Amino acid sequence: MHYLRPSSEGKGPRILLTSVFGPYGVDDAFGRKENVMELFHNQVTKAQGPASFRFHHRSFGLYFLAANVDADVTVLDFPSRKRFLREIEKGYDIVGISFIAPNFEKARYMASAVRNASPQSEIILGGHGAAIPDVGKRIDCDHVVRGEGISWLRSHLGQDPNTPIVHPVLPSTERQSIHGVPLPGKTASLLVPGVGCVNGCKFCATSHFFGKVYTPFATTGKELFELACAIADRRGTESFFVMDENFLKDTDRALEFLSLMEQHRRYFEFSIFSSAEAIKAFGVDNMVRLGVSFVWIGVESANPHASYDKNSGSDPAALVRSLRDRGIGVLASGILCAEHHTQQNIQAEIDFLVQLGADFVQFMLLSPMPVTGLYLDHARRGLLRHDLPLEEWHGQKHLAYRHPEFKGGESEKWLERAFRQDYEVNGSSIYRLTETSWRGYRRLVDLVGHDPCLAARRDQLLARARSYSLLLPHIARRAVNDTERLHAQALQIDIETTLGDPVVPRRLAGLFIHAAAAAWDARVETFGDRIQPATIVTRFEASNRHRSGVIAPSAISQKQEPARLQANAPLRGAVS
Numbered sequence: 001m002h003y004l005r006p007s008s009e010g011k012g013p014r015i016l017l018t019s020v021f022g023p024y025g026v027d028d029a030f031g032r033k034e035n036v037m038e039l040f041h042n043q044v045t046k047a048q049g050p051a052s053f054r055f056h057h058r059s060f061g062l063y064f065l066a067a068n069v070d071a072d073v074t075v076l077d078f079p080s081r082k083r084f085l086r087e088i089e090k091g092y093d094i095v096g097i098s099f100i101a102p103n104f105e106k107a108r109y110m111a112s113a114v115r116n117a118s119p120q121s122e123i124i125l126g127g128h129g130a131a132i133p134d135v136g137k138r139i140d141c142d143h144v145v146r147g148e149g150i151s152w153l154r155s156h157l158g159q160d161p162n163t164p165i166v167h168p169v170l171p172s173t174e175r176q177s178i179h180g181v182p183l184p185g186k187t188a189s190l191l192v193p194g195v196g197c198v199n200g201c202k203f204c205a206t207s208h209f210f211g212k213v214y215t216p217f218a219t220t221g222k223e224l225f226e227l228a229c230a231i232a233d234r235r236g237t238e239s240f241f242v243m244d245e246n247f248l249k250d251t252d253r254a255l256e257f258l259s260l261m262e263q264h265r266r267y268f269e270f271s272i273f274s275s276a277e278a279i280k281a282f283g284v285d286n287m288v289r290l291g292v293s294f295v296w297i298g299v300e301s302a303n304p305h306a307s308y309d310k311n312s313g314s315d316p317a318a319l320v321r322s323l324r325d326r327g328i329g330v331l332a333s334g335i336l337c338a339e340h341h342t343q344q345n346i347q348a349e350i351d352f353l354v355q356l357g358a359d360f361v362q363f364m365l366l367s368p369m370p371v372t373g374l375y376l377d378h379a380r381r382g383l384l385r386h387d388l389p390l391e392e393w394h395g396q397k398h399l400a401y402r403h404p405e406f407k408g409g410e411s412e413k414w415l416e417r418a419f420r421q422d423y424e425v426n427g428s429s430i431y432r433l434t435e436t437s438w439r440g441y442r443r444l445v446d447l448v449g450h451d452p453c454l455a456a457r458r459d460q461l462l463a464r465a466r467s468y469s470l471l472l473p474h475i476a477r478r479a480v481n482d483t484e485r486l487h488a489q490a491l492q493i494d495i496e497t498t499l500g501d502p503v504v505p506r507r508l509a510g511l512f513i514h515a516a517a518a519a520w521d522a523r524v525e526t527f528g529d530r531i532q533p534a535t536i537v538t539r540f541e542a543s544n545r546h547r548s549g550v551i552a553p554s555a556i557s558q559k560q561e562p563a564r565l566q567a568n569a570p571l572r573g574a575v576s
């Protein structure tokens with residue numbers, strides 16, 4: 001349908017785009033305590049206590065939609081229920097709700113609240129929750145948008161879906177801390193080169209949701225380079241979190257990007273997601289030149305039949321070692337309670353993933369998310385757990401499919417054991433990351449020669465190792481066991497004696513860390529360790545937009561509403 005819906009005042013439509021409401025990660029009528037709104041604390045470092053990495057990511061898709069339509073758009077991110085109800089009373093022409101499957105009940109509540117408070121509003125559902133079968137019948141709405149949303153929304157508003165994408169300028173994370181200590185410096189910026197992945201691994205929600213095609217937002221290395229320069233200039237940091245499922249998959253684009261960075265001596269740093277085959281094609285040494293500081297790799301399983309084509313012929317342990325030797329932090333992701341797992345062989349799978357010796361390990365239950373090949377297969381075989389409410393479909397507790405070997409609380413028990421084992425064997429991820437940065441720096445010192453790119457990379461690794469190393473005394477104090485304590489102490493001595501940095505600033509930093517960590521411990525003791533993200537309201541005006549590149553600063557205004565301290569049990573007032 002191509003039409004421009006006039007607003008009640010006869011102007012262009014007024015649009016509200018919203019994420020689901022909080023509190024997040026608590027047991028209530030809408031969600032579960034395991035459904036934490038934090039990437040690492042949800043499914044990576046969750047067993048590492050105060051050493052867990054803590055940060056929030058915004059609902060990026062909403063900002064992309066808002067930046068790319070000619071309309072006045074309000075983005076409401078992380079609202080409370082009360083805040084959302086207040087906003088919809090403004091009578092928007094269109095209300096778009098972005099949600100994922102485990103937040104189905106929240107989306108249903110929100111759509112019905114819009115119908116009641118603002119019956120003239122058109123309700124559009126988007127994001128991965130839109131893939132739930134019959135969602136348009138189960139939630140009272142006007143449209144369900146599956147897959148890439150910008151072109152859909154533009155077409156819906158009668159605008160050209162093919163105009164170049166405008167990239168919003170955003171921090172990748174809102175706050176970041178470890179041991180309660182805020183990480184110094186500006187947070188990295190968000191860079192979204194595109195959505196989807198062509199590999200189509202059977203379980204992968206993102207690949208299937210975008211039709212197993214890759215939709216680039218920046219097609220060439222040149223476009224990407226110009227985008228990165230514009231964002232870095234605006235935010236004043238050269239670091240990026242690259243939100244692309246398989247960034248190195250387009251080898252030519254990444255190589256052109258690298259070559260422009262070297263030509264212009266603009267040495268950005270990146271955290272990326274990439275598969276083993278894409279890494280192999282691009283080359284680990286090129287990753288050092290590109291400035292990759294962190295890579296998330298889907299190792300999945302030791303079993304070649306369950307690790308997918310992307311891993312065929314790769315030696316994951318050797319790959320992890322060679323990346324860490326080069327100063328690149330690695331997150332190895334593995335799947336538990338897969339179909340080939342039994343009570344007898346699953347421990348060997350956990351041992352394999354732990355022994356990779358990565359900086360981080362994600363353990364995730366095999367989950368047949370709607371739209372995936374796995375979902376269709378399990379549906380055909382009658383394995384889907386239709387009795388399990390969608391709030392439980394988050395992959396960190398119950399299996400969403402019937403597995404003869406893992407019943408009741410078995411899957412959760414194996415998950416807990418796996419996270420614990422990784423922590424006890426490899427120590428905290430922040431220790432590992434410090435060691436990786438230091439290892440990479442030591443290697444580059446001998447290799448740099450007259451190469452300006454490698455010299456820049458060496459300096460970045462040194463800066464990283466130096467700043468992380470300030471935490472080492474505290475890491476040793478709060479180590480999970482003697483092995484981590486001894487490793488942290490040895491690393492501290494090695495770094496301090498090699499660099500010979502003055503003692504006083506280090507001591508002062510130590511005092512600050514000690515105080516911040518003690519404050520965090522007290523906070524956890526009193527309120528539990530949940531951190532609820534602050535509500536962020538961003539208004540995008542139809543006028544003053546850039547038509548390509550990054551969004552003009554004059555076109556947006558943003559307000560952050562106070563963060564709410566949240567106990568594990570919901571606090572009154574936060575739930576409203």
Ligand code: B12
Pocket residue numbers: 017019024025035036037038039040042043057058059060061062064065095096097098099100101102103124125126127128129131145147148149150152153192195204205206243244245369370393394395396
């Ligand atoms: C960042 C992220 C998060 C952030 C949350 C950010 C937030 N504020 O919500 C964090 C880290 C906290 C998180 C947590 C979880 N996440 Co998450 N997350 C992602 C991730 C990595 C990136 C999403 C993103 O920003 N993409 C980039 C933007 C540009 O794309 P997009 O969001 O898809 O938006 C496009 C379209 O979907 C569409 N669209 C989106 N919204 C709307 C709305 C409207 C109205 C319209 C028209 C269109 C539209 O248009 C956009 C542009 O094309 C995705 C994986 C991925 N690569 O996409 C998983 C993903 C979305 N998460 C997922 C899950 C399951 C979870 C968790 C349950 C943890 C887990 N077990 O994996 C928790 C739940 C937390 C909670 N309480 O809600 C699943 C969803 C699966 C599903 N089918 O529902 C995904 C796909 C990962 C996966 N496992 O495959 N997540």
Ligand code: SF4
Pocket residue numbers: 197198199200201204205206207245246275298310
């Ligand atoms: S390579 Fe990764 S992103 Fe691509 S389909 Fe497979 S799991 Fe998904």
